[in-house]
Amino acid sequence: MKIILISLDTLRASRLSGYGYGKPTSPFMDRLAREGVLFERAYAADIPTEVAHTGIFTGKVGLTTGIVSHGSELTHLPKSTAWLPTMLRSSGFATSAVDNLYQLKEWFARGYRYYINSVGGNRWIDGRTVNELAFPWLEQHKDESFFLFLHYWDAHTPYLPPESYVPQFYPRGRDPFDRANTSMERAYNHLAYPFFKHHHYDLLGPVTDSDYYDALYDAEIRYLDDRLQDLDRHLEKLGIREDTLVILFGDHGESLTEHDIYWDHCGLYEPTVHVPIMMRWPGRMPEGRRVPGFVQQVDLLPTILEAVRRENPRGIDPGKLADPTGLDGKSLWPAIEGRTDRTHDTIYLSECAWQAARGIRTDRYKLIRTYDSGPFVRPDTELYDLRDDPGETVNLAESQPELAARLERQLMEWVSGKLAGRPDPMEQQLQQAGLPFRRRIEQILASTGMSWDDWRLDPRRERFDTALRSHG
Structure with missing residues (x-):
């Protein structure tokens, strides 16, 4: 066999x-x-x-x-x-x-x-x-x-x-570097940019078209x-x-x-x-x-x-x-x-790298509970109706609080049952070391003399690139 x-x-x-x-x-x-x-x-x-x-x-x-x-x-x-x-x-x-x-x-x-x-x-x-x-x-x-x-x-x-x-x-003839196209600006100005600049963006050059x-x-x-x-x-x-x-x-x-x-x-x-x-x-x-x-x-x-x-x-x-x-x-x-x-x-869903979150997915609904949003802006609770909103664009947590509460209880009961009295490894990670990928960004920023708080206050590509050049 x-x-x-x-x-x-x-x-x-x-x-x-x-x-x-x-x-x-x-x-x-x-x-x-x-x-x-x-x-x-x-x-x-x-x-x-x-x-x-x-x-x-x-x-x-x-x-x-x-x-x-x-x-x-x-x-x-x-x-x-x-x-x-x-x-x-x-x-x-x-x-x-x-x-x-x-x-x-x-x-x-x-x-x-x-x-x-x-x-x-x-x-x-x-x-x-x-x-x-x-x-x-x-x-x-x-x-x-x-x-x-x-x-x-x-x-x-x-x-x-x-x-x-x-x-x-x-499409042939379309220029992925056309400066009139600004669809990449949100990516370049995102808090996760230092990591992706190092591992991805610089390898492709100054792309301006996100479709590329x-x-x-x-x-x-x-x-x-x-x-x-x-x-x-x-x-x-x-x-x-x-x-x-x-x-x-x-x-x-x-x-x-x-x-x-x-x-x-x-x-x-x-x-x-x-x-x-x-x-x-x-x-x-x-x-x-x-x-x-x-x-x-x-x-x-x-x-x-x-x-x-x-x-x-x-x-x-x-x-x-x-x-x-x-x-x-x-x-x-x-x-x-x-x-x-x-x-x-x-x-039941879980992540702990860029963000720390857990979720529950039923045939129709998904609830996500975020504990640390890392470099993202996330509400604590998200609820989506995947039948009517497959793109998960409309958060129903506030408009359907009873459903959100019921799904969160189901999620927490599942977590408690799996742990069976053992410490929660996600809590241990966040308390003892924090999010692993945030630490990666902090290490990259440290090479430029910038801190995480500096970057959060002004996550501009130009400032980071200038700082990186000044630090060799």
């Missing part, structure tokens, strides 16, 4: 044709979904990258593992926590990853017999590089039962797609789609395509200027928490199945374990692949086979 689990970092569901987008960003992924199963309302319960992937490999949400923050020095995942690659390796699978999350936290390398670190000389990892590292390993292990984790970063900032991919998403950034994001997705097609062709060349369970997921999405978030993945709004999940396993899964109800990333671990137990491959000990205790995820197999349309009736 062969399993390839593929993380498509920063991939927003609503930007794929299979999820209703009108531009040709994902022809291969659309085909893969037609050959297998697509989950229409899949959610990242914890964002961003560190907490999302921790949940995927444990089958447990952040409040269960204690990992709720991204980039925090306070977090640690005990080695006693059941971890998917470790379980598969102990049962007899050859395990490998092409990934660089080990640079973030050591636990992301656990359980792999072969960990191929994709980090290179710069921050941007090309999907072609991931394939170049993965293909030889596949050739060497094609006759074994294996688990391979691949992590593609193409849709993550900085958006630097090959130039040939841009024209199909940005959106087009680059689309171009990156299309480039990624082509690299995934290259991978599929390689599986076919090796003669293992029909034997391989392929699972694609987005770890979180991306906001493209919505809610004052400029090409980043914070905020518990739909662009960031609604992610794609699709899978294909020829002959073992139905073709063209679309699951309409709620599922979430932590469902992937029990789904994979059940797949192995069903297949019962030679040389693999299924006795070591029982579901760990305390899982928050549920197997997707009943939904895959049409016996149900969901694994969850309600989704």
Whole structure:
């Protein structure tokens, strides 16, 4: 049996044709979904990258593992926590990853017999590089039962797609540097600007047209789609395509200027928490199945374990692949086979990086409770009717206080139940170290002689650029 689990970092569901987008960003992924199963309302319960992937490999949400923050020095995942690659390796699978999350936290390398670190000389990892590292390993292990984790970063900032991919998403003849266009001013004057200047804006030059950034994001997705097609062709060349369970997921999405978030993945709004999940396993899964109800990333671990137990491959000990205790995820197999349309009736959401917030998502409503807004301006409570207001533009918290109070009580009861008397890791993070991404901005500002309060009082691009130049 062969399993390839593929993380498509920063991939927003609503930007794929299979999820209703009108531009040709994902022809291969659309085909893969037609050959297998697509989950229409899949959610990242914890964002961003560190907490999302921790949940995927444990089958447990952040409040269960204690990992709720991204980039925090306070977090640690005990080695006693059941971890998917470790379980598969102990049962007899050859395990490998092409990934660089080990640079973030050591636990992301656990359980792999072969960990191929994709980090290179710069921050941007090309999907072609991931394939170049993965293909030889596949050739060497094609006759074994294996688990391979691949992590593609193409849709993550900085958006630097090959130039040939841009024209199909940005009109020819339109100038992204036209000084008459002022649509980038809000992004350049945002409190988060120092971070993105360093990691993103300077790499593209003085862009004035915000639509150009959106087009680059689309171009990156299309480039990624082509690299995934290259991978599929390689599986076919090796003669293992029909034997391989392929699972694609987005770890979180991306906001493209919505809610004052400029090409980043914070905020518990739909662009960031609604992610794609699709899978294909020829002959073992139905073709063209679309699951309409709620599922979430932590469902992937029990789904994979059940797949192995069903297949019962030679040389693999299924006795070591029982579901760990305390899982928050549920197997997707009943939904895959049409016996149900969901694994969850309600989704609970959390973030602690740029902002600290929790949320609850029902079929119709979403409530967000913000505890620290970081570099953003947020009301303490937001309530949206996603049936009538899918863009989450009208906050109903004041006009429907009883509904807001009921949903907040439900959220707090869920949090209390998950903690079961343990300290709240989000509270500990805020009290002991603060928001991790605010600290990053403070470090950048410190190099210019500016403080966070200086920047808050006058978040002007010109002043920061002048200060940065004066400090070399």
